[in-house]
Amino acid sequence: MLRTLLNFFLIGGLLFGAKVFVEGRRVEGPEITVVVQADATQAEVEKTIQEAILLNEARRYGWDRHDPIVFTHLVRNMRFVEPNSTDSDLELYERALEMNMQAHDPVVRSRLLYRAGESLAYVPEDRMPSRDQLDAHLQAHGERFEREGRFRFHHVFLSRSKRSDALPADAILMGEQLPALGDAAPVGLGDPLPGLRSEQSATLTQIKSDYGAELAQFIDEAAIGEWRGPAESVYGLHFVRVIGSDPAYVPALDVILAEVRADRVREIRDELRKERMDALRGAYTVHIERAP
C-alpha cells in the first residue's frame, strides 16, 4: 500500500539510500569543502555539512539535471534572463546547466534537499516491522500507547441557575447531609445536568472538558471514599466522592496493532534517516573553512 506514495522516491531514492547504507562505509567517498561563518556553532557547522553532503549526493544522481521541478524553474529563470529568446525550453534548460545556474539557485537547492531528505527516510519492505518486532516496540515504549486512568465517583450538583441566591445555604445543607449516605449513591440529590450521573466514570481530560479544570483538579486530589465539596464550576457547586480509580494502562498488542505499527514505522523512518546520514557523513571527507 505504500507503493504509490513512496514511488516518488524510487528514481534515485532507492539507489541513493541503499547504496549509501550498504556500501557507504566501504566506498571511498568524495571530498567536499564547506564554508561556515567564523562564529558558527558546532550545530550550525554540522547542519551545513549535512546539507552540503545531501546536495552533493543529489547532484551525483543527476537530480539537479533531471528533476522536473528543477527543469521548470531553470527554464523560467532563463526566460527572465533572456526575455526575447525564441529557444525551446530544452535549449534554455541546457544553457542554464552550462551556466551552472542550478548550483546556486535557492529554489533548486531547496528542492534537492527535500528530495534527498525524503529518500533518506524511504523504508524498504524488509525493514517493515514484523509482529515480534511490534511486540517488542510496545514493550519498550508502553508510555506512548498508555490509556489515561479513570476516576469513578459519586457526584452531586447544585445549579447556580436554578438556586440563585439560595445556592450557598443549599450547599451547606447538602454538605451536612451527604456523609450520612455512607457508600450509597446520592440518588435523587441535587440538580440534574445534561450528561451528569450520580455515579460517573471519567478521565481527568473528560472531567476538565465537561466541567472545567478546577473540578478536575478537585477530583484528582480527592481521597477515596470521602465526600468533598463544594467545588465551584461555571455551572454551580459540586460535591464528589471518589469511589475508585482505574490506573492508566497499556492495551495488548492485538488490540492496538495498527497504532503500534504506525508508530514503529515513523520511528524506522527516523532511524533510517539517521543511519543513512551517518553513513554518508562517514564516507565523506569534509574540509571546513571558516569565513573571516
Added chain:
Amino acid sequence: MPRSLLLCLALCSLPVAAVGCGSDGSTSPVIPDELGRCADFDELRQVYWGDTHIHTNLSFDANMQGTRTSPEDAYAFTQGEPIPLQPYDEEGNPTRMAQIDRPLDFVMLSDHAEFLGTLAVCNDPNSPGYDSRQCVDYRAAQEFDADPGEVAVVFIDINGHTAAGPENAHYPALCGPGDAFCLEAGTDVWAEVVNSAEAVYDRSDSCQFTSFPGYEWSAGPQTKNLHRNVMFKNENVTVLPYNYFDEPYVEGLWARLQEECIDAGTGCDTLTIPHNSNLSEGIYFENRMGNGEPFTAEYVAARNAMEPVIEIYQHKGVSECLPGETISDELCGFEIIPFSNLATTNLEVISPPDPRGFLRAAYGDGMKLEESLGTNPFQYGITAATDTHTSAPGFVAEDDFKGHGGAGQPNRYLPPPEGFPDIEYLSPGGLTAVWAEENAREAIFSAFRRKETFGTSGPRMLVRMFGGWDYPSDLCSAEDLASQGYAGGVPMGGNLSPQPGSSAPMFVVSAKQDAMGVPLQRIQIVKGWLEGDEYQVHVYEAAGDPNNGASVDLATCAPQGEGFGDLCGVWQDPDFDPTERAYYYARVMENPTCRWTTHQCVEKSYDCENPSRDIDMDCCDPSAGLNVAWCESIDCTDPDRLPPADARCCVPRVEPAIQERAWTSPIWYKPPG
C-alpha cells in the same frame, strides 16, 4: 487499460477491507467492535464531540494552497498536538502553528475524492501521467516562488473539472486513457486513507478516540455547491472513493454505495452528509433528479435513507435560514455569507444567496413531498463542522482563528498574514455532537443514522431534547430525565408517533453551557408545520431570558452581564393540530461574544482614532484574494498613501458580536393515516 477492466480488476483482486500488513504478511487481527466494549459504556448515552469535514494535503485545493500537513498530522491535532500552518519560508519552515484547546472524541477526514489519484500521479515519477502538461504545471505551481497568477491558472485548469456540468464531468487529461492512471493511483491513496484512520482508532476499552474513513464527493456544476461527505462506519469500505467524475449525479453515488457497500455483505455501512446548500444557488433541494424529472418515490426513499443528517454550519456559513424571508426569524442573521456559490465566495463577489438553498425552506418542501411521495427526502438531522483545509479538525475558537483556506483565503505566500487570515465573511465553523452509548464506531455511526445529533457553532454547549405526549411538567427536576425521556417519547432526530387522546406533544430541552465558554441566554423551539398546503414556521421561547441584558465589550471582548450555566424547559405546543405534519427543533443561544474579526482587531489594539495600516496591507497581497471596494483606491506602490484606517476593523462589514448557538436535530410528527 480500459476503465471498466481496470475497475473489474481492482474489485476482483483487492480485499474490500483495507488492513495493515506487516513484513511477515500478517494482517491485523479482527477485533470485535461491538456495542458495549468500552469502559464508559452508558445505555442512556453520553455526548461525544467531533468534526466530520476536514481536508489535508491530500485535497487538491488544500495542497495548492500550501497545506503540507497530512492525515497523520490532522489526527495528531485532534489530540492536542501542535501542527504547522502555511505559509512556509524558503527553507520549508512553517511561519505559524495551530493547536486545539481540548481533544476531540471522533473525526472523519474528508479529502476531496476527485483528485486523490491526480496528486499521486503528478508526484510519482513512475506514473505514465507524471510528464503530462498538467502535472508539469502542477509541480511548477508547487514551487516556493511560483507566481500567484500562474498558480491560479493551474488550480482552475484542474480543480475546474468539478465545476463542469454533470454531463461533462470527467477526470483531467493527465489521468490518461480510461482515466486509468488516476483510478489506479487513487485506489492506493484511498487505502492509505483507510489505514491511517485505522491506525488512530482506539480499539482498547479506553475508547479515547474514534476515526471514520471518509471522503468528499465534490459536485459543483457551474460552481453551484452540491458536495456531500461520504462517511463509512468502519474499515470495510468501497474499493474506490467514488467521486463526481465517477458518479456525476448523487443518485448514482447512492446506488454505488448501496450496491458495493451496504448490500455487499462485507460489514460495510455508509451514509452521505450534505453541506453548504447555502452556496448552491438554490438547487440543493430542487425537486429534480439527474435526468431532469421530478423526484420519484424511489429517489426520495434513497435520499432519506442515505442522508440522515446535514451539515447546517461550517467555515462557509450557515444554511439554517435567511433573514428577511417569510419563514425567517430574528436570529437567522447569524454567519450568513453574502455569496450564492463557491466561485463568488472565493472571489468575494457579493451575490445574495438563494433562500431555497436553506434548510428552513427544505424542511417545508420535504413535508410536502412526503404527502405526495410517501417519504420525506429532507428529513435531516443536524451536524456542524469546520471544513478546514489546513488539517485542523475542530479548530473552532473565535479568539484563535487562523483561517481555514479552501474557498477562503489561502495564506500560501510569505509573509504570514498580518491582517485577517481569512475572508472576513467566513468563520471558524462548528462541531458535531452525538448522543451515543460509547466512543466507538458502532455507537457513533448509529447515532448519525438515528439522527441523535446536534451541531454547534463552535462552543461545546450540551443539549438534550426529547419529545413525547405525557411527560411530567417537572421533568427538568428529575435526576432520571434521560431515562424518562426515552421511555416516554423519542430523542432528537426521532419520529413522534401520534397518540390518540393526548392533547399536544411535549418537549423537554436541557442544556448546559460550554465549561470553557460563556453562559447561555435562552432555549428556543422552532416549529414548522403544514397547514393544508401552506408551510408555516414559528419560533417559541422555551427557557432562559432573551432580555437578560448580556452583552460584550467590543473594546476588550470581555463578556458582560449574567446568563445561565444550565437551562431546562418543558414545553408543550400551544398550537398543535394532530392532522398537520410538523417538526420541532431546539436552538440554544449563548450570551453575546466577539466574532473572530473583532478578536483580531482587539488583539492588535487597532485604534480607529489613531490608525495603523497592518490589516490594510492585505489589499496589496494578491494571494489574499481580496477585491473589496476600498482596496481599489489603494496605491500599493506608495505606502505613504495608504488609507489612514483599516476599514475592516473600523467600519466592519460583518457583525462585530455574535451569539454562538446549538441546533438540535428535529423531532418529526406525522399525522395518522
